[in-house]
Amino acid sequence: MKLVIAIVQDKDANKLRSVFVAHDIVATRFSTTGSFLRSGNTTYLVAVDDDKVDLTLQLIKETCSARQQFMTPPVSLNGDTAEHTFPIEVQVGGATVMVLPIESFHQF
Amino acid sequence: MKLVIAIVQDKDANKLRSVFVAHDIVATRFSTTGSFLRSGNTTYLVAVDDDKVDLTLQLIKETCSARQQFMTPPVSLNGDTAEHTFPIEVQVGGATVMVLPIESFHQF
Amino acid sequence: MKLVIAIVQDKDANKLRSVFVAHDIVATRFSTTGSFLRSGNTTYLVAVDDDKVDLTLQLIKETCSARQQFMTPPVSLNGDTAEHTFPIEVQVGGATVMVLPIESFHQF
Ligand code: NI
Ligand code: NI
Ligand code: NI
Numbered sequence: 001m002k003l004v005i006a007i008v009q010d011k012d013a014n015k016l017r018s019v020f021v022a023h024d025i026v027a028t029r030f031s032t033t034g035s036f037l038r039s040g041n042t043t044y045l046v047a048v049d050d051d052k053v054d055l056t057l058q059l060i061k062e063t064c065s066a067r068q069q070f071m072t073p074p075v076s077l078n079g080d081t082a083e084h085t086f087p088i089e090v091q092v093g094g095a096t097v098m099v100l101p102i103e104s105f106h107q108f
Numbered sequence: 109m110k111l112v113i114a115i116v117q118d119k120d121a122n123k124l125r126s127v128f129v130a131h132d133i134v135a136t137r138f139s140t141t142g143s144f145l146r147s148g149n150t151t152y153l154v155a156v157d158d159d160k161v162d163l164t165l166q167l168i169k170e171t172c173s174a175r176q177q178f179m180t181p182p183v184s185l186n187g188d189t190a191e192h193t194f195p196i197e198v199q200v201g202g203a204t205v206m207v208l209p210i211e212s213f214h215q216f
Numbered sequence: 217m218k219l220v221i222a223i224v225q226d227k228d229a230n231k232l233r234s235v236f237v238a239h240d241i242v243a244t245r246f247s248t249t250g251s252f253l254r255s256g257n258t259t260y261l262v263a264v265d266d267d268k269v270d271l272t273l274q275l276i277k278e279t280c281s282a283r284q285q286f287m288t289p290p291v292s293l294n295g296d297t298a299e300h301t302f303p304i305e306v307q308v309g310g311a312t313v314m315v316l317p318i319e320s321f322h323q324f
Contacts, residue, residue, distance in 0.1 A: 003206055005261070029140060030138060030140050030151070030246060031139075031247075032245060038198045045115075064324060095190070095322075095323070095324045096263070096321075098263055098318045098320075098321050099318065099322075101209065102206045102208055103110065105201070105205070105206050105207075106165060106205040108173045108203040109314075136223050137248060138246060138259070144257055153223075209317065210314045213312075213313070214311070215298075
């Protein structure tokens with residue numbers, strides 16, 4: 001078995017959980033904080049059989065990849081009234097994933 | 109050394125901590141959430157010498173194994189008055205445990 | 217690559233984050249609880265290239281090593297008035313660090 005550790009944005013965490021459930025992948029979820037000033041993130045620990053590692057990686061990639069998105073800032077940066085704010089393009093999502101060897105796995 | 113990662117129910121987490129302390133096993137505790145709609149769980153990280161892995165697994169098994177328990181629901185499901193509620197059998201406990209290799213261990 | 221898991225005191229956690237940022241080391245931060253009655257601690261997960269493991273360990277050692285420090289207790293233990301309290305020497309800091317092998321690493 002392998003331990004897949006996936007660090008994803010909070011934004012994508014719920015959808016990833018649903019995707020895991022739909023594919024019978026059991027994950028444990030941690031709230032975490034990135035060390036750069038990014039929004040919060042979520043870490044999943046997933047213990048999977050060797051032959052499910054590729055599927056797990058594929059699901060994370062499909063659900064959490066970094067992508068561009070338009071967002072309207074709540075207030076304009078130079079103090080203008082709200083009618084002058086306009087959407088800016090920001091990068092959202094992204095996932096960091098590590099696969100580690102498991103020597104033994106037990107359920108009690 | 110090995111890293112033992114144990115995911116247990118919150119219900120059993122305090123007792124497990126006491127059992128670890130009584131056997132000189134130092135564990136670090138995380139609050140976590142299961143991905144299915146179960147009650148909260150707790151994850152312990154335990155770094156142990158190779159010859160203490162079996163003891164650690166045994167202690168987790170003794171303390172946290174899944175078992176049946178009778179529980180009285182706080183309100184009956186069909187809206188009856190409280191006097192009509194009665195105990196139901198539920199499964200509690202259970203532990204998922206992984207043992208991983210540690211390449212080096214340091215205390216500063 | 218290697219996964220460095222560092223469990224440090226909350227007291228040292230922010231400084232360690234700054235040190236990691238200054239050295240381009242990306243860490244994910246968890247709030248954790250020690251199993252002995254110590255103050256809270258923080259766990260960092262750091263995925264680093266093999267040739268950065270020694271630097272990472274060195275930075276943790278420099279920033280978080282256990283050391284003696286004088287502290288004035290807020291109230292004296294025998295109920296005397298505050299003017300009779302005096303500084304006591306306590307140990308602060310300390311880090312427990314594990315290095316684990318990573319089989320594969322992905323960024324999406
Ligand atoms: Ni599918
Ligand atoms: Ni015993
Ligand atoms: Ni430096």
